[in-house]
Amino acid sequence: SQQGEEDPQALSIQEGENATMNCSYKTSINNLQWYRQNSGRGLVHLILIRSNEREKHSGRLRVTLDTSKKSSSLLITASRAADTASYFCATQSNSGGSNYKLTFGKGTLLTVNP
Amino acid sequence: DAGVTQSPTHLIKTRGQQVTLRCSPKSGHDTVSWYQQALGQGPQFIFQYYEEEERQRGNFPDRFSGHQFPNYSSELNVNALLLGDSALYLCASSLLGYSNQPQHFGDGTRLSIL
Numbered sequence: 001s002q003q004g005e006e007d008p009q010a011l012s013i014q015e016g017e018n019a020t021m022n023c024s025y026k027t028s029i030n031n032l033q034w035y036r037q038n039s040g041r042g043l044v045h046l047i048l049i050r051s052n053e054r055e056k057h058s059g060r061l062r063v064t065l066d067t068s069k070k071s072s073s074l075l076i077t078a079s080r081a082a083d084t085a086s087y088f089c090a091t092q093s094n095s096g097g098s099n100y101k102l103t104f105g106k107g108t109l110l111t112v113n114p
Numbered sequence: 115d116a117g118v119t120q121s122p123t124h125l126i127k128t129r130g131q132q133v134t135l136r137c138s139p140k141s142g143h144d145t146v147s148w149y150q151q152a153l154g155q156g157p158q159f160i161f162q163y164y165e166e167e168e169r170q171r172g173n174f175p176d177r178f179s180g181h182q183f184p185n186y187s188s189e190l191n192v193n194a195l196l197l198g199d200s201a202l203y204l205c206a207s208s209l210l211g212y213s214n215q216p217q218h219f220g221d222g223t224r225l226s227i228l
Contacts, residue, residue, distance in 0.1 A: 031214050040202060040224070042118075043157070045216035088156050092214075100145060100208055101170055102217060104156030 006089060006105040014113050019076040021108040023089030024069075030092045032065055032072050033102070037086045046074075046087075079112045086110070116141050118220035120205050126226045127195050133225060135190040139207030140218045145169075146188040147217065148180060149204040157204055163188050164210050192225075200227045 007022045025032070031050045035043040049056045049065045049072070056063045062075040076083055086109050090102040119138045127133050139146050145164045149157035159172040163182035182188045186207075192199055202224050206217035 033216060035219075040222075042204060042221040043206075043219040045218070048214065048216055050214055090156075100147065100210070100217070101159050101162060101172075102147075102149075102157070102206070103159065104149075106154075106156045 006087070006108045008108060009106070010109045010111070012111045012113065013079055015079060015081055017079055017112075019079050019083070019110055019112070021074045021087055021089075021110070023072045023074070023105055025072075025089070025091050025103075025105075026070065027091075027093055029067070032063075033090045033092070034061075034063060034072075034074050035088045035090060035104075037088065037107070039085075043088065076110075079110075081112050081114045084110060084112045118205055118207050118218050120203075120220035120223050122223060123221065124224045124226075126228060128228050129195055129197060131195050132191065132193045133195060135192075135203050135205075135223045135225070136187065137190070137205030137207075137220060138187045139205075143207035143209050143218070144186050145208045145210045146182060146186065147206045147208070148188070148190045149206065150174070151202040151204060151222070153201070160190070195227050197227050200225060 005024050033048045034046040047058045047063050049063050060077045065072045086107045088107045090104045121136045147162040148160040151157040160174050161171040162169045166182045177193045179191045202222045204222045205220045208217045
């Protein structure tokens with residue numbers, strides 16, 4: 001079953017604009033990760049935020065985590081056409097005997113128009 | 115530094131047949147996880163292998179089985195294929211014992227069932 005829900009399901013913006021995607025999840029987590037997927041290919045890891053962190057930056061990416069609301073957001077600043085892809089949030093928890101299983105949401109399809 | 119490699123890239127089978135997919139983990143990694151991604155959905159965890167044993171399993175029937183070899187590479191076997199097994203199958207590797215780390219994904223095997 002899916003742990004997370006991304007919002008919106010699809011987002012279309014112009015090059016240079018910022019893109020914000022949100023993710024909500026249901027259970028307690030060890031960390032939350034964001035991945036990018038280009039057109040049915042493999043997943044590329046973007047950023048990992050631990051449960052005791054509130055904000056993290058990596059280049060043009062900014063991720064926030066609110067464990068009290070069980071939600072996260074991914075901000076991509078100054079978007080480029082090459083950012084066009086599906087973006088997934090995934091959570092890892094310490095329950096169930098393994099802390100490496102990733103539980104994914106359904107993803108946000110981002111289209112950046114040149 | 116070789117990343118995660120999967121073979122074959124595409125496969126077409128008919129209902130009732132059996133299929134084997136292969137995965138070589140990233141150099142230095144000892145844990146392999148398999149995910150199924152249906153069209154338009156997020157990846158769903160199938161199972162995880164470490165030290166040649168299945169450590170955790172998702173909500174998949176026994177038709178799905180796996181194996182890990184002493185060199186850490188892994189196979190995913192699916193018996194009695196159904197139309198609903200059509201999906202992108204992703205392999206991910208990591209290093210057990212290190213929490214809060216990303217998983218490294220291969221480009222997947224696209225399985226089509228006719």
